[in-house]
Amino acid sequence: MKTIYNCHCHLFTDKNLPNNYLGFGLVKMVRNKSVAKSAQFLLRNLNPLSGYDVGNRFDAFLKAVYRESQEENLKALIGYYPEGTKFIVLPMDMAYMQRKSLPFTKPKKGKIEEDIDEQHNKLAVLAKSYPNTVIPFAHIDPRREDSLERLSSLVEKSGFKGVKIYPPLGYSPTHPRLLEEIYPYMQKKNIPLIAHCSPGSVYTQETDKKSAHQYAHPNNYIEVMDKFPKLRICLAHFGGIGEWKRFFSESRDSRNPAWVKVIIDLMRANEYPNLYADISYTIFDQQENVPLLKVLLQDEKIRDKVLFGSDFYMVENHKYSERRLSIDLRSELGEKLFWQIANANPKAFLNIDTLDIKTLLNKNANVVFEDEK
C-alpha cells in the first residue's frame, strides 16, 4: 500500500487568530462557546447562506478554529484518510496583518492570544507524538527581524521540513530578508517552500485589496527562482479557484492572463524544474475543476509538478466530507495520476528519500516509510 501525502493542511486554532480577523469583534465574540454555537446554528439554517457554500464554509471554519487544540484538529483530519497518510501542516503567523475592526476605521494589527512561537512549539510537540503522520512546516513572516533564527532553530532542533509564506499578509516574496537570509538558508538545507498563491482569502488592509493580492502573483517568483534555482517552490492553490474560473473565459492573448495560465507557462518553460503547485482548495472544495486538472496532468511537464493537498480545515463542510472529496478525486483521475500527485511528486518535493536515510541512521527515530520498502 502506498502512502498518501496531503501537502497542505492547517491545524491552528482561534488563539492564533488576531482579534480583528473577522471584523465587528467577531473573533472575541465567538470565543464564547454559546455564541459560537448560535452563530453556527444561524449559518446552518438561514437562507440564502445555508443554501450555498459560503455559509457552510464559514460554519466549518468556526467549528475547526474553535476546536481546543491543534491535536483536536489533527485527529479530525486523520480520520478522513487511510492509516499511514502523512500531512504537511502549515502554521499561520497573522500578527503583522493589519485589519479594520469596523468599516471606515484605520487598519491595525490585532492582538493574538498565542503567538507564532507558541504555535510552532505546539506543532513541534505534535510532530514528536505523531512522527509518522505530521510533517511540520514553519511559517515565516520576513518582517520579523529574528526570522532566520526562528527558522534555523525549528529546522535543526525540532525537525521542521519546510517553510510557508503568505505574501498577501503584507510583503512580497522578494522581501530583502527572504532573499538575503531565508532562501539561502533553505537552499543550503535543501528544504522546500510553500507559498500562498491565489488572489482570494486573507489579506492585509494596509493597502487596497488588489495590491495586497498582487503580492501573491506567480510572476513574483521568477526573480526568486532565477536567484535560487535549487529551491523547490510550491505555489499553493495553483493560482486559486477564481483564477481557474477566469481561465475558461480569458482570451489566449489576454494582457492579464489567469494565474493558473501563468503557472502552467512557467512549468512548461523548462527553466524552472523546481516549481510545483498544489491543488488545495482550488480543486478540492467542490471538485468543479477536476476535468481541467485531468487534462493538465496529461502534459508531462506539469504531471510531475502537481501536489495533492486539501487545505483542511478550510474545505471542511457538512455537504461533502474530506473523505468523499479525496475519493471522488482519486476515482476521476484514476490510480496512476492520483498516486503521481499524492505520492511520487510530494516525495520529490520533500526530498523524502534523503530524509528517510537520515531518519534510519538516527537510532532513536522509529519512522518507517511503508511504501519505500
Ligand SMILES: [Zn+2]
Ligand atoms: Zn491553506
